[in-house]
Amino acid sequence: MSADGGAAQRSSGFAAVLRRHRLRVKLTQEELAANAAIGVRTVRDLERGRANRPQRTTVELLAAALGLAGADRDTFLAAARGQPTDEPLPPTPFQQIPPSVELIGRDDDVAELVARLADPDGPRGVTLVGIAGVGKTSVGLTVSHRVATAYPGGVAGVVITEGSSAGEVLSVIAAVFGVGRADDLLGHFAGRASLVFVDAVERAPEAAAEALGRLLERLPTMRFVATGRHPVGLPVERVWPLAPLVAPPPDTPNTITAISAYSSVGLFLERLGRVRHTELEPDEIAPLATLVRRLGGIPLAIELAAARGRVLTIPEILDRYGDRVLDLDRPGSSPASVVSLREAVAASYRLLNPGEQHALRRLAVFRHRWSLMLAEQLTEGTQTDGADVVHLLDRLLELGLLNVRGRRTFRFRLLDVVRDYATERAAGAGELVDARHRHARAFADLAQQIAADLIGTGLTDAAGRLDDVASDLGTALAFAANEDPHTALRIAAALPRWWRFRGRDMSGRQWLRRLLADPRTADADPAVRAWAKIGLAQLALEHGAGAEEIESATAAVADFERLGSVTGQLAAHTQLASLWMTTGGFSEARRHGEAALALARVSDRIRDMAVAENNLTWHEIREGDLPAARRRLMAVDELAGRCGEERLRAVALTNLAEVARLDGRPAEAERLGRSAMPELEQVGDPNHRRRLLATIGLAMAESGRVQEAVEILERLRLPDDQPPDGPAAVVEAAVALRRGEQKRAAECFARAAEAYDGAHDPRDVVEALVGLIASTPNQEEQATAVRRLAELCRTGGITLLPRERDRLGPQISVQVLDG
Numbered sequence: 001m002s003a004d005g006g007a008a009q010r011s012s013g014f015a016a017v018l019r020r021h022r023l024r025v026k027l028t029q030e031e032l033a034a035n036a037a038i039g040v041r042t043v044r045d046l047e048r049g050r051a052n053r054p055q056r057t058t059v060e061l062l063a064a065a066l067g068l069a070g071a072d073r074d075t076f077l078a079a080a081r082g083q084p085t086d087e088p089l090p091p092t093p094f095q096q097i098p099p100s101v102e103l104i105g106r107d108d109d110v111a112e113l114v115a116r117l118a119d120p121d122g123p124r125g126v127t128l129v130g131i132a133g134v135g136k137t138s139v140g141l142t143v144s145h146r147v148a149t150a151y152p153g154g155v156a157g158v159v160i161t162e163g164s165s166a167g168e169v170l171s172v173i174a175a176v177f178g179v180g181r182a183d184d185l186l187g188h189f190a191g192r193a194s195l196v197f198v199d200a201v202e203r204a205p206e207a208a209a210e211a212l213g214r215l216l217e218r219l220p221t222m223r224f225v226a227t228g229r230h231p232v233g234l235p236v237e238r239v240w241p242l243a244p245l246v247a248p249p250p251d252t253p254n255t256i257t258a259i260s261a262y263s264s265v266g267l268f269l270e271r272l273g274r275v276r277h278t279e280l281e282p283d284e285i286a287p288l289a290t291l292v293r294r295l296g297g298i299p300l301a302i303e304l305a306a307a308r309g310r311v312l313t314i315p316e317i318l319d320r321y322g323d324r325v326l327d328l329d330r331p332g333s334s335p336a337s338v339v340s341l342r343e344a345v346a347a348s349y350r351l352l353n354p355g356e357q358h359a360l361r362r363l364a365v366f367r368h369r370w371s372l373m374l375a376e377q378l379t380e381g382t383q384t385d386g387a388d389v390v391h392l393l394d395r396l397l398e399l400g401l402l403n404v405r406g407r408r409t410f411r412f413r414l415l416d417v418v419r420d421y422a423t424e425r426a427a428g429a430g431e432l433v434d435a436r437h438r439h440a441r442a443f444a445d446l447a448q449q450i451a452a453d454l455i456g457t458g459l460t461d462a463a464g465r466l467d468d469v470a471s472d473l474g475t476a477l478a479f480a481a482n483e484d485p486h487t488a489l490r491i492a493a494a495l496p497r498w499w500r501f502r503g504r505d506m507s508g509r510q511w512l513r514r515l516l517a518d519p520r521t522a523d524a525d526p527a528v529r530a531w532a533k534i535g536l537a538q539l540a541l542e543h544g545a546g547a548e549e550i551e552s553a554t555a556a557v558a559d560f561e562r563l564g565s566v567t568g569q570l571a572a573h574t575q576l577a578s579l580w581m582t583t584g585g586f587s588e589a590r591r592h593g594e595a596a597l598a599l600a601r602v603s604d605r606i607r608d609m610a611v612a613e614n615n616l617t618w619h620e621i622r623e624g625d626l627p628a629a630r631r632r633l634m635a636v637d638e639l640a641g642r643c644g645e646e647r648l649r650a651v652a653l654t655n656l657a658e659v660a661r662l663d664g665r666p667a668e669a670e671r672l673g674r675s676a677m678p679e680l681e682q683v684g685d686p687n688h689r690r691r692l693l694a695t696i697g698l699a700m701a702e703s704g705r706v707q708e709a710v711e712i713l714e715r716l717r718l719p720d721d722q723p724p725d726g727p728a729a730v731v732e733a734a735v736a737l738r739r740g741e742q743k744r745a746a747e748c749f750a751r752a753a754e755a756y757d758g759a760h761d762p763r764d765v766v767e768a769l770v771g772l773i774a775s776t777p778n779q780e781e782q783a784t785a786v787r788r789l790a791e792l793c794r795t796g797g798i799t800l801l802p803r804e805r806d807r808l809g810p811q812i813s814v815q816v817l818d819g
């Protein structure tokens with residue numbers, strides 16, 4: 001056992017002089033730096049002897065902040081210049097412990113621990129628990145230094161060694177406080193508060209527990225801070241799990257600004273800066289994020305990896321040392337002291353009983369964060385000695401194997417190194433396949449549960465809950481598609497709205513087509529298959545392939561009628577109304593829309609009535625009846641208000657804005673559009689947002705506010721490597737017209753017509769063609785556009801609006817009407 005205190009910490013030179021003077025006036029390094037108006041790192045470096053010859057200005061600022069004058073000041077300045085002095089250093093009011101190191105990413109832990117230990121009514125003891133290398137000792141030392149002024153009886157530290165007895169622990173604690181026997185501590189303290197820092201209690205847990213228990217019983221003013229892989233086990237103890245540093249999630253943008261916001265990256269960069277003085281290269285950013293994730297956010301592993309940066313690039317460090325078995329050894333360590341991350345995890349794993357180990361192997365199949373409910377589902381049936389899952393999670397937390405962050409439902413996560421180790425153990429025990437089956441079934445249940453909320457006001461929140469478990473959903477779906485297709489179909493059938501909301505319609509459609517075609521799902525739950533067909537049609541519609549799925553959606557109507565599901569019938573009719581529009585079957589589209597409205601009215605479903613009215617609005621516009629369209633949209637607004645559907649009201653306002661613009665009232669269109677935009681931005685509906693931006697931009701251009709329309713256009717522009725976009729093209733065309741750039745306007749209208757072609761709303765193509773015809777100076781291009789417009793109006797049953805006929809002129813309007 002080694003003792004850290006008293007004479008063992010005496011030093012010479014300016015570092016010791018500065019430290020002694022600071023302790024004499026009871027200032028922390030941060031407080032001294034603030035008083036002297038210099039950086040805290042400067043103070044730290046000076047006290048650690050890293051800066052042997054500080055600048056005179058810095059020394060004078062420090063002397064003033066310390067209140068030194070006369071001979072004390074002269075001696076202080078002389079020590080800074082490296083001149084020897086025989087003057088004794090000022091005494092400290094407490095026993096010393098090793099200097100604390102600079103911590104990164106531990107501000108919250110340190111602040112909370114300092115507050116608790118400085119509070120007279122705080123806990124008698126605090127034990128920092130966690131996996132090896134997580135930084136327990138560093139945090140414990142820092143906290144002990146920070147609270148020293150609250151303990152006039154002294155602060156001292158000891159390190160437990162293997163095989164120590166309780167008597168030996170007591171003897172060393174007595175020695176570091178400057179007395180011969182533990183029995184003499186009561187008189188030594190004389191009622192003054194004291195603190196002992198006990199490091200590595202897991203090396204002799206019974207001895208440490210007995211010694212501290214006896215001290216706390218005899219010395220009512222004594223407290224302790226301990227570190228270990230598990231708690232001491234005293235009733236008065238407050239256990240403080242210390243988690244690894246936060247690493248950037250896999251979807252973090254690969255920019256230095258984005259990844260350096262995470263403490264694990266901050267630590268790596270700070271330590272790398274000590275051995276390498278060049279900026280990161282662009283190709284090192286992504287490997288850095290991957291490296292700290294692979295190292296599990298373990299500070300010691302990160303520091304050692306960063307030290308290799310003296311001779312290696314970050315991709316080379318990742319290649320050589322990023323396999324989570326990096327030896328946690330420092331230069332000069334003996335072979336016996338080398339501990340790998342894997343060995344550290346294994347040591348904590350061995351502290352669990354067999355039932356807890358079994359449960360941990362089950363939990364290892366989670367890919368990211370998970371909830372208490374999911375943990376219960378996966379651990380059901382394990383031999384955990386009758387303890388519930390809460391006890392299990394608490395046990396994993398106190399051993400540093402589990403991370404808990406945030407207040408959301410999905411807040412538990414195994415450390416990456418723990419998950420990998422437990423997965424290996426599960427595979428070795430032949431349990432992995434069964435655990436993955438359980439995992440897939442649990443996420444199928446969760447997806448179906450959340451799917452019911454993926455509508456109306458609950459859409460954004462429900463989508464966020466699925467976002468939280470996206471990686472686990474993907475893993476479960478991929479596994480079940482091969483091993484348990486019924487479960488895979490349950491997952492996929494529940495996700496179309498989420499896939500559509502997050503722009504994953506292509507991949508979602510592929511999953512549904514594959515699973516519905518799988519002969520193993522032919523006898524799956526009929527309701528699940530029917531919803532999968534609706535989801536397939538919904539996703540196909542998003543990328544212009546809706547016509548391909550009319551048959552499956554029609555079959556779903558019959559399925560839902562047999563099942564007596566009104567909800568399913570409404571969804572199927574609504575989907576078919578949209579699908580038929582893409583094929584030009586506008587009469588069929590209207591029929592399904594009216595069927596949905598009638599069914600909603602019969603079943604008194606207010607929200608579904610609002611949706612049906614909104615969908616039928618398009619047919620009124622198609623037929624040129626803008627007053628009827630306005631009446632339907634006003635009904636949508638009223639119905640949505642009755643059922644609290646703010647998103648639907650926003651969509652109604654969006655469409656009202658478009659109707660106002662089509663009716664030649666740009667000021668009203670802009671006002672309505674700006675009213676709808678905040679809600680659309682909140683729910684994150686990208687398609688409606690882009691259409692609304694285009695409506696506002698067109699209204700501004702038509703009002704002559706060209707510069708404001710250009711600002712809207714900049715928000716609509718897509719990267720050059722993406723295909724042409726209709727909303728951006730029509731706004732650019734309107735701006736060009738206002739500037740008198742007829743040729744440019746014609747080019748933009750032509751581009752918009754091509755971009756809109758094949759989409760579910762041919763009215764967009766009609767407007768683009770009208771603009772092209774009215775602006776192009778090329779007679780041949782105009783004639784081609786007129787023929788195309790006439791055909792579109794004929795096949796789509798579209799009636800030109802008054803403003804469109806005015807733009808075309810009487811002669812062309814007659815040509816279009818005559819077909």
